[in-house]
Amino acid sequence: xxxxxxxxxxxxxxxxxxxxxxxxxxxxxxxxxxxxxxxxxxxxxxxxxxxxxxxxxxxxxxxxxxxxxxxxxxxxxxxxxxxxxxxxxxxxxxxxxxxxxxxxxxxxxxxxxxxxxxxxxxxxxxxxxxxxxxxxxxxxxxxxxxxxxxxxxxxxxxxxxxxxxxxxxxxxxxxxxxxxxxxxxxxxxxxxxxxxxxxxxxxxxxxxxxxxxxxxxxxxxxxxxxxxxxxxxxxxxxxxxxxxxxxxxxxxxxxxxxxxxxxxxxxxxxxxxxxxxxxxxxxxxxxxxxxxxxxxxxxxxxxxxxxxxxxxxxxxxxxxxxxxxxxxxxxxxxxxxxxxxxxxxxxxxxxxxxxxxxxxxxxxx
Ligand code: GN1
Ligand code: MG
Numbered sequence: 234x235x236x237x238x239x240x241x242x243x244x245x246x247x248x249x250x251x252x253x254x255x256x257x258x259x260x261x262x263x264x265x266x267x268x269x270x271x272x273x274x275x276x277x278x279x280x281x282x283x284x285x286x287x288x289x290x291x292x293x294x295x296x297x298x299x300x301x302x303x304x305x306x307x308x309x310x311x312x313x314x315x316x317x318x319x320x321x322x323x324x325x326x327x328x329x330x331x332x333x334x335x336x337x338x339x340x341x342x343x344x345x346x347x348x349x350x351x352x353x354x355x356x357x358x359x360x361x362x363x364x365x366x367x368x369x370x371x372x373x374x375x376x377x378x379x380x381x382x383x384x385x386x387x388x389x390x391x392x393x394x395x396x397x398x399x400x401x402x403x404x405x406x407x408x409x410x411x412x413x414x415x416x417x418x419x420x421x422x423x424x425x426x427x428x429x430x431x432x433x434x435x436x437x438x439x440x441x442x443x444x445x446x447x448x449x450x451x452x453x454x455x456x457x458x459x460x461x462x463x464x465x466x467x468x469x470x471x472x473x474x475x476x477x478x479x480x481x482x483x484x485x486x487x488x489x490x491x492x493x494x495x496x497x498x499x500x501x502x503x504x505x506x507x508x509x510x511x512x513x514x515x516x517x518x519x520x521x522x523x524x525x526x527x528x529x530x531x532x533x534x535x536x537x538x539x540x541x542x543x544x545x546x547x548x549x550x551x552x553x554x555x556x557x558x559x560x561x562x563x564x565x566x567x568x569x570x571x572x573x574x575x576x577x578x579x580x581x582x583x584x585x586x587x588x589x590x591x592x593x594x595x596x597x598x
Pocket of ligand 1: 259260261262263284444445447465468491540
């Protein structure tokens with residue numbers, strides 16, 4: 234791998250020698266490397282083309298979105314060092330195809346780090362601000378002009394339909410093991426499809442959203458501890474604000490990891506929820522409609538249930554989508570998300586009250 238990375242870095246116009254390469258474990262889709270050279274530091278990624286079938290379209294989306302944000306920062310007289318800067322080949326391409334591998338590289342954002350741990354409430358509040366701010370910066374970006382990098386990415390209804398189709402087909406003979414999980418999902422189905430219905434009713438506006446708002450997709454400043462910027466822009470597409478809020482809560486307000494095996498550790502934390510909501514709403518509450526604010530908490534449930542559906546579906550078809558570190562990893566993820574979804578549902582009223590209270594405070598300012 235070392236030779237491949239060293240060769241790629243050269244193709245991307247970096248002439249100094251590679252001194253160290255670390256594989257970054259985060260991320261269930263792409264493979265990411267942290268590459269040090271004599272004079273610089275870069276992030277090199279192999280894009281998963283099974284998931285992202287048209288890399289050129291993704292890279293064009295990202296270039297346009299980051300250019301838009303950089304321009305806004307420039308106009309506001311703010312520093313643009315947090316904005317991702319992709320490397321280009323001599324031909325001006327921002328990605329390289331070698332056989333069935335597609336590669337891209339960007340400059341490491343100086344003084345930055347990522348976290349999987351979500352126990353620090355100040356960090357969570359700051360991450361909430363970063364995702365809220367991202368939403369705001371793209372509020373005037375023409376969503377229709379973006380490529381839809383993964384069709385129906387958060388179409389929960391379609392994902393449920395596909396899961397139940399695979400339950401019928403049982404392609405890997407795994408359905409008999411997961412009867413209990415299928416039953417739980419069937420019981421959640423109606424509530425999980427609620428956002429889809431609201432879209433059909435025209436009750437919620439489509440915005441440019443990030444769509445993959447795990448806290449490890451936020452870069453924090455190593456000096457100030459504040460969030461610097463959001464990364465992993467592959468899924469930036471038209472979506473609902475509830476997707477971004479909800480997916481962040483799914484990941485951050487779980488007291489355990491997304492793939493915790495010991496289900497007794499999996500709990501929804503109202504404290505963490507509140508911290509993220511405070512940060513997020515402080516940036517966007519003013520721009521949101523009443524319906525949007527009223528569906529943020531629902532988003533946390535929907536995205537958690539949807540994740541369970543996606544993990545279970547992948548398990549049933551033979552683990553072709555998410556990286557699995559061991560046999561049954563997707564099933565472990567499914568069970569964890571189902572426990573969390575249930576706990577989130579039990580806190581729905583409390584979450585809605587909290588969101589309404591914070592939004593009212595922001596409106597007063
Ligand atoms: C994937 O690649 P990563 O880890 O940032 C997935 C998300 C899931 C997440 C679950 C393109 O994100 O949708 O929520 O795993 N990304 C894609 O950990 O499917
Ligand atoms: Mg990621």
